Amino acid sequence: MKHLLLILLLAPALLAVDFSGIWVSSIKQPDGHTDREVFVLKQTGNQLTGRVERAWGTLNIQEGSVDGSHFVLAAKTDDGYKVGYDGTLDGDKLYVTVHEPNAKPFQLVATRAATDPFMVAHVLPPPPVRDLPPNGLAKTPPIGWNSWNLFAGKIDDKTVREMADALVASGMRDAGYIYLNIDDTWEGDRGADGVIHSNDKFPDMKALADYVHSKGLKFGIYSSPGPYTCAGYEGSYGHEAQDAKTYAAWGVDYLKYDWCSASRLYPDSAMRAVYQKMAEALRATKRPIVYSLCQYGRDDVWTWGDKAGGNLWRTTGDINDTYKRMMEIVDTQSVIAKYAGPGHWNDPDMLEIGNGGMTTDEYRTHMSLWAIFAAPLLAGNDVRTMSDDTKSILLNKEVIAVDQDPMGMQGKVVGQINNVEFYGRPLNNGDSALVVVNRADSATSMKMSWGEMHVPAGTKVRDLWKHEDFTAKEDQEFTIPAHGSLMFRMKAAK
Numbered sequence: 001m002k003h004l005l006l007i008l009l010l011a012p013a014l015l016a017v018d019f020s021g022i023w024v025s026s027i028k029q030p031d032g033h034t035d036r037e038v039f040v041l042k043q044t045g046n047q048l049t050g051r052v053e054r055a056w057g058t059l060n061i062q063e064g065s066v067d068g069s070h071f072v073l074a075a076k077t078d079d080g081y082k083v084g085y086d087g088t089l090d091g092d093k094l095y096v097t098v099h100e101p102n103a104k105p106f107q108l109v110a111t112r113a114a115t116d117p118f119m120v121a122h123v124l125p126p127p128p129v130r131d132l133p134p135n136g137l138a139k140t141p142p143i144g145w146n147s148w149n150l151f152a153g154k155i156d157d158k159t160v161r162e163m164a165d166a167l168v169a170s171g172m173r174d175a176g177y178i179y180l181n182i183d184d185t186w187e188g189d190r191g192a193d194g195v196i197h198s199n200d201k202f203p204d205m206k207a208l209a210d211y212v213h214s215k216g217l218k219f220g221i222y223s224s225p226g227p228y229t230c231a232g233y234e235g236s237y238g239h240e241a242q243d244a245k246t247y248a249a250w251g252v253d254y255l256k257y258d259w260c261s262a263s264r265l266y267p268d269s270a271m272r273a274v275y276q277k278m279a280e281a282l283r284a285t286k287r288p289i290v291y292s293l294c295q296y297g298r299d300d301v302w303t304w305g306d307k308a309g310g311n312l313w314r315t316t317g318d319i320n321d322t323y324k325r326m327m328e329i330v331d332t333q334s335v336i337a338k339y340a341g342p343g344h345w346n347d348p349d350m351l352e353i354g355n356g357g358m359t360t361d362e363y364r365t366h367m368s369l370w371a372i373f374a375a376p377l378l379a380g381n382d383v384r385t386m387s388d389d390t391k392s393i394l395l396n397k398e399v400i401a402v403d404q405d406p407m408g409m410q411g412k413v414v415g416q417i418n419n420v421e422f423y424g425r426p427l428n429n430g431d432s433a434l435v436v437v438n439r440a441d442s443a444t445s446m447k448m449s450w451g452e453m454h455v456p457a458g459t460k461v462r463d464l465w466k467h468e469d470f471t472a473k474e475d476q477e478f479t480i481p482a483h484g485s486l487m488f489r490m491k492a493a494k
């Protein structure tokens with residue numbers, strides 16, 4: 001009788017499922033790469049704590065609870081990116097629904113694992129920090145095309161070749177867009193000797209680089225200082241010298257090096273040394289390779305990016321194809337203007353012009369401001385099928401000339417009247433450039449007070465979007481469309 005009572009009392013506990021442990025979901029993608037999501041869970045009563053690991057980094061569980069075999073989690077990165085999870089534990093399988101911000105929920109199935117596949121047992125110490133001298137490259141901001149903004153994981157050899165052809169046929173190459181850069185998702189496995197191979201989407205990287213070079217273009221590639229890239233492909237961790245040699249042998253001219261999973265291994269304070277490591281490996285190859293740091297502007301990278309060997313460094317998190325996000329980035333660029341200059345540039349991320357999410361006026365603002373900021377101009381659209389509006393923006397040689405001005409002085413915000421902002425920069429030949437942005441949601445008429453801009457009445461001015469000259473007159477009236485811009489080049493007084 002006593003025993004029966006005990007069994008009845010303990011029954012719910014004996015039946016209750018236990019979520020504690022490591023759970024891994026692995027999904028093989030068509031290009032051979034495996035997408036993993038790892039749940040490291042600890043159950044205490046009906047509370048769940050722990051973390052979710054993705055290739056690019058960690059989401060810490062903020063709230064987690066269990067109700068029988070059902071669970072709910074809310075997890076967040078250090079940067080505040082939140083993902084929700086819920087689902088059920090059935091036998092030895094964890095059925096999970098993932099709720100990403102601004103995306104349709106999707107399902108995963110995870111099974112128990114003995115270890116977390118993303119953990120690295122012994123973290124390699126980065127080299128002692130030293131000041132690297134300039135590598136002599138990127139005297140003006142890098143200009144070209146990158147695959148990520150439009151193609152993301154859907155980039156392959158055929159598309160890159162077509163883009164090379166289109167860069168030539170459209171006149172983009174001759175307007176200066178020289179770099180053709182493949183972003184994430186080209187990486188395959190390493191051989192037994194540790195040498196990195198491209199995946200099935202890129203059957204022969206050397207042949208592809210040769211093709212790109214034969215078109216008078218330069219060839220760029222992407223990797224991460226961590227074991228995995230942001231999209232979960234093979235990174236360069238522990239293989240820096242070997243990868244630099246492979247890139248040089250392929251004929252790579254540009255490397256974008258993206259922090260991603262290195263965050264699991266190193267604190268932000270180690271970034272400089274970690275980036276220096278690859279800079280030294282690239283330099284040891286003796287091939288001139290532009291070095292692009294991508295760590296989203298953490299640890300005030302603009303104060304050390306050049307000393308770590310960088311030619312450019314991202315100053316923010318990712319852009320997307322919206323006016324709102326583009327302008328959020330703009331608002332953080334003026335205060336760091338002084339850190340840019342020939343050979344070492346602030347990078348407010350790649351262009352979205354022509355990708356469809358903004359109006360033509362907004363894209364003109366995007367181009368005008370990137371030029372005033374002396375920003376790298378990496379187009380991210382489909383160059384094969386550009387509209388006339390997109391062409392007129394990306395191929396505006398007078399705006400490109402401001403961006404590529406040899407003095408390399410980054411412009412900044414210089415004034416504001418209500419919703420109208422003024423951005424200016426001095427140019428090498430004594431001219432100066434001015435962008436006037438209407439941030440209002442409707443068209444605005446304004447009277448230009450040239451005097452306040454230190455532009456004397458009578459100055460010859462070139463309208464860089466209308467391609468017309470005029471003479472500055474005090475209180476001249478201009479109309480600017482919603483979210484649109486004017487861009488002027490003021491001639492130096494003779």
Ligand code: GLA
Pocket residue numbers: 148183184229230231258294317318
């Ligand atoms: C990060 C970078 C992007 C792009 C992706 C690729 O998000 O900031 O520019 O390179 O990774 O996975």
